Amino acid sequence: MAMSVDEEASTAILNRLRRAQGQLAGVIAMIEAGRDCKDVVTQLAAVSRALDRAGFKIVASGMRQCMAAADGETPPMSEAELEKLFLALA
Template identity: 45%
Template sequence: MELPQEVIDEVTKRLRRVEGQVGGLIRMVQDGRDCKDILTQLSAASKALEQAGFRLVASGMTYCLEQPEKASADGYSLEEVQKLFMKLA
């Protein structure tokens, strides 16, 4: 399945944000920052990863609904995309 450029851009932006958050988390742990602060940032990074995954699944579902035969031939039947969604849920 080919992702639309807007989806690629959006997911890349989210992943770069997570990348920065993880770097910040590493520094926080190494610096002995307060546990509550670390967990708050960890939660934000986790949420950003979830959002990136949900955006990918939403794009896959759109693809399946708009082009069901092509999607199925590419290995992205609606059932397969639903299974991917459940992995994130």
């Protein structure tokens, strides 16, 4: 089922993903430069949090659509499917 996200949420999600992309590039550069393990892990954790927040925002924004299919043809997601989707981010 395709999920549409409102424009405001989409902007926030894309900003988070771009931030994560920049942080990940920074982590790669840190590893290539032989930086301290603690610094690398700290930045890697920041990337992970940014990705998690983007995922949670997508799920939260699309919850209404997931509960009731917009096209009338696709069955709505069950509670078990929604739970599995949330747990995939945990």
